[in-house]
Amino acid sequence: xxxxxxxxxxxxxxxxxxRRPKKGFGGISFQGNPKxxxxxxxxxxxxxxxxxxxxxxxxxxxxxxxxNVADNFSPDAFESIEGVQVVSQENKEVVILFSTENxxxxxxxxxxxxxxxxxxxxxxxxxxxxxFELWSAEDRIGDVLKREGLPLIETFILDIELWxxxxxxxxNKMLDAFESFLKQDEIIIxxxxxxxxxTILRVKCTKLNYQRLLKHRDIRTIDLPPKFTLDSSxxxxxxxxxxxxxxxxxxxxxVAILDSGLNANHxxxxxxxxxxxxxxxxxxxxSDHTKHGTAVSGIALYGEIEESIRxxxxxxxxxxxxxxxxxxxxxxDEKFIENQIDKAVREFHTExxxxxxxxxxxxxxxxxxxxxxxxxxxxxxxxxxxxxxxFVISAGNLxxxxxxxxxxxxQSYPKYLLEDSNILEPANxxxxxxxxxxxxxDKSRTAANNQNDPAYQLMAPRDSISPFRIWDRRKY
Numbered sequence: 207x208x209x210x211x212x213x214x215x216x217x218x219x220x221x222x223x224x225r226r227p228k229k230g231f232g233g234i235s236f237q238g239n240p241k242x243x244x245x246x247x248x249x250x251x252x253x254x255x256x257x258x259x260x261x262x263x264x265x266x267x268x269x270x271x272x273x274n275v276a277d278n279f280s281p282d283a284f285e286s287i288e289g290v291q292v293v294s295q296e297n298k299e300v301v302i303l304f305s306t307e308n309x310x311x312x313x314x315x316x317x318x319x320x321x322x323x324x325x326x327x328x329x330x331x332x333x334x335x336x337x338f339e340l341w342s343a344e345d346r347i348g349d350v351l352k353r354e355g356l357p358l359i360e361t362f363i364l365d366i367e368l369w370x371x372x373x374x375x376x377x378n379k380m381l382d383a384f385e386s387f388l389k390q391d392e393i394i395i396x397x398x399x400x401x402x403x404x405t406i407l408r409v410k411c412t413k414l415n416y417q418r419l420l421k422h423r424d425i426r427t428i429d430l431p432p433k434f435t436l437d438s439s440x441x442x443x444x445x446x447x448x449x450x451x452x453x454x455x456x457x458x459x460x461v462a463i464l465d466s467g468l469n470a471n472h473x474x475x476x477x478x479x480x481x482x483x484x485x486x487x488x489x490x491x492x493s494d495h496t497k498h499g500t501a502v503s504g505i506a507l508y509g510e511i512e513e514s515i516r517x518x519x520x521x522x523x524x525x526x527x528x529x530x531x532x533x534x535x536x537x538x539d540e541k542f543i544e545n546q547i548d549k550a551v552r553e554f555h556t557e558x559x560x561x562x563x564x565x566x567x568x569x570x571x572x573x574x575x576x577x578x579x580x581x582x583x584x585x586x587x588x589x590x591x592x593x594x595x596x597f598v599i600s601a602g603n604l605x606x607x608x609x610x611x612x613x614x615x616x617q618s619y620p621k622y623l624l625e626d627s628n629i630l631e632p633a634n635x636x637x638x639x640x641x642x643x644x645x646x647x648d649k650s651r652t653a654a655n656n657q658n659d660p661a662y663q664l665m666a667p668r669d670s671i672s673p674f675r676i677w678d679r680r681k682y
Contacts, residue, residue, distance in 0.1 A: 236333035243333070244321035250338035251314060257340055264423035265383035268304040270369075272345070274336040275301055283331050287312055293369050294426070297577065302341060302369070343420035348429025350571045357430075361410055363396065363540065366419065367426045367581070368405040377405060380424055387422070391415055397541040403588060404581045408542055432543070432569040432582065432631070434532065448473045451508075451520035458524040460560040461506055464550055465499030465567070467492050467530035474504055474520055481558060483528040486546040495534035502566050503528065527554050532567070544585040551589050561595045568602025568630030575628060583632040590637035597638035602630030644669055 236243075258269060270293070275281070281292045281301040289309030294302040305313075320326040348365075356362065368384060371377040381400055384407075388395055394410040408431065411419070419428055451474050460481055470480055470493070483492040494500045507522045508514050529550035531543055547565070554560040565586070572580060586597050633640045645668055 236330075238333075240324040241321045244317045247332070247335060247338060248314065248317055251310065254338055254340050260421065261340065262387070262418065262422040265380040268306055269310060270341050270423050271303045271305050271310075272339040272341045273301045273303060274299055274339075276334040276336065279334040283328065283334070286328060286331070293371070299336075341423075341426075346420050346425050346428055348427045350430045351428065354430060354571075356413060356416065361412055363408060363410055363431055364416065364419075364428055365431050365581075366407045366409060366428050368407070368424050369426050370403065370405050372402075374402070381405060384422075384424055391418060393419075397545065399542050399544050399581060399585075401588075403584050404544075406542070406581050408540065410540075430571065432580070433571045434543075434567045434569060448515075449518050449520060451477060451479070451522055453477050453479060454522045454524050458522075459562065460525050460527050460554070460558045461562045461564065462527040462529055462550070462554045462560050463499060463503050463506060463564050464529045464531050464547060465494075465502050465564070466496045466532040466534075467494040468500045468503045468526070468528045469494045469497075472500055472504075474508070475500070475526070479507060479522055479526055481525040481527050482554075483530070484550070484553070485530040486550050487530060487533060487541070489530075489533070492528065492530050494530075496532075498566070499528065499530070499532075502564060506564055527558060527560055529554065542581075544582055547582075548585060548589065551593070551595065555593050555595060561593075562598065563595060564598045565632070566600040568600060568633060570602070570630060572631040573628040574631055574634040579634055580631040583635045586632050586635045587637045590635075597635060599633050599635060599638050599640050601633050601640050601642040 254269070254271070264270070268291075273284075277298050281295050281303075284290050284301070284303055285292055287309050289306035289312070291304040292301065293304055296302060316326045316329075316332060320329055320332050326332065351364075368380060371380060377400070381398075385395060388407075388409060393415050396408040396410060398407045399405070416428070419425060467485070468475060468480070468483060470476075470483065485492045503526055504511060507524070507526065508520050509523070514520050529546075531546045531550065551563060554563075569580065569582070586599075589595065590597060629640065632638070
């Protein structure tokens with residue numbers, strides 16, 4: 207539709223045929239001295255054998271090894287050595303392996319042969335390996351925990367991710383052993399998620415517990431739980447001026463709002479607009495005490511609310527389903543929100559054929575900066591793929607106060623949209639529709655009345671990318 211979305215520019219993508227990667231383990235260019243390289247790797251192995259004594263063993267006796275390898279070297283090559291299992295590829299140059307003692311001895315034997323004459327079976331494995339280490343306590347500390355530190359209270363909540371093993375039997379064996387370890391250490395298990403793509407537990411523990419957890423072989427990362435950000439400011443309109451809404455037709459689709467609940471007695475939600483409202487947290491109360499879920503529901507039903515107010519015409523497009531996943535403080539409870547969303551989606555999809563789910567939350571602790579995605583993002587992607595549904599997710603832009611703080615530090619538009627102001631998890635979900643906004647106004651009423659006051663700076667030009675959450679667009 208030319209002329210309607212002129213701010214959106216498209217360029218034709220140049221098509222190309224992607225090269226298929228060559229099979230095999232070759233392609234590594236090694237220019238070093240074989241003897242020196244073999245000695246370095248042997249020293250690494252000797253050191254890790256000493257350090258492993260300080261680890262808390264996992265569900266079996268294998269070593270967990272961290273290998274730095276040549277960029278883009280296939281980790282599958284290591285499994286040509288009997289007793290080696292690839293656990294994870296953390297990035298292009300870091301591979302995590304389980305290795306039996308016999309497999310490690312075989313690698314050492316090959317190192318010895320390689321050092322003597324430079325020839326050995328699949329020498330590219332040795333030449334691609336830059337170093338051997340253990341997965342350390344520092345490696346296990348999550349990004350948010352590194353940034354914010356432990357909570358300054360006696361007991362606190364942490365999320366513990368275990369290595370995600372492909373075999374269900376092996377993964378469950380690991381989880382059972384780890385839960386036994388937690389109970390032995392009197393660490394309280396609050397909830398868990400265990401499936402083919404993520405194994406994670408939420409626990410309540412002390413600082414002493416935390417120090418021991420950092421040494422456990424089967425832990426990939428330990429981090430603070432998500433902190434979801436919402437904005438509850440609304441368009442200021444007296445409800446007495448709202449006309450009676452027109453309900454959707456009987457064949458209309460169902461759209462589920464997974465949020466803080468909704469207020470069924472709101473004038474715009476009356477008249478059979480709500481097909482079902484359920485709570486998925488530790489309360490039977492499905493009502494909305496923060497107004498956020500109700501506001502999201504109104505926008506989902508009627509689209510441009512301000513235009514509907516101006517025209518005094520509210521025509522609903524479909525029926526609402528409400529799944530309450532946040533409490534009166536816009537916070538999750540001690541359970542994993544992944545489990546609550548999974549249950550809500552499956553129920554609404556099975557019982558009502560619902561295929562569209564709105565999720566207007568973002569983890570303000572985790573602006574996405576590339577690399578591994580969160581467990582919530584993985585959950586949404588897998589539900590979308592399995593059930594053929596669509597999640598509509600807010601981009602998670604900055605609040606007014608956050609923008610003002612950045613301006614006070616000397617940042618101007620669009621610089622404050624960069625760095626830690628990226629989209630928030632789970633807006634990076636690959637199978638979902640992520641929604642931002644366009645700045646409809648470039649100044650507030652107060653700013654318009656004080657145009658010469660330097661305190662009122664331009665936040666964003668009109669019709670440009672908006673740095674505000676959807677509720678703020680009325681003001682700027």
